[in-house]
Amino acid sequence: MSHQARNSTGAVSTAVQRGPRVPVPRAAPGALRVEVFWPLPGIAVLKVAGDVDVATAAPLTRALDELTAHRPRVAVVDLTGVSFLGSAGLAALAGASERTDVRVVAPTRHTARPLSITGLDQRMPVYGSRDEALSSC
Secondary structure (H helix, E strand, O other), X not given: OEEEEEOOOOOEEEEEOOOOOOOOOOOOOOOOEEEEEEEEOOEEXXXXXXXEOXXXXXXXXHHHHHHHHOOOOEEXXXXXXXXXXXXXXXXXXXXXXXXXXXXXXXXXHHHHHHHHHHOHXXXXXXXXXXXXXXXXX
């Protein structure tokens, strides 16, 4: 249903009545993807992809817990596929660094900046590529 009206300048405007606003459902946060492999004896790589926030950090925390239980000499956490790194992900990394030598691959501003702002880059080495991190082992 609509009706026309003239405003103070004489222009005609048409008002359209619409039904009630219905919120558009937002997609649930995507599952975080984690993959572990051992390229060399004693060196584990945890490859992470997706957004790491309070809603998705549980798989990262579990993977780091399981990984550190195997007592690697070095754990390289590759954040190349991460587009957001929130406080829950930072806490998971900090916890793992208390149990083993963690080296982080953070090639983008989305991952490097949170590590820098929180000072975690002083606690664990941060590299621009997985190759750099692995060659430091």
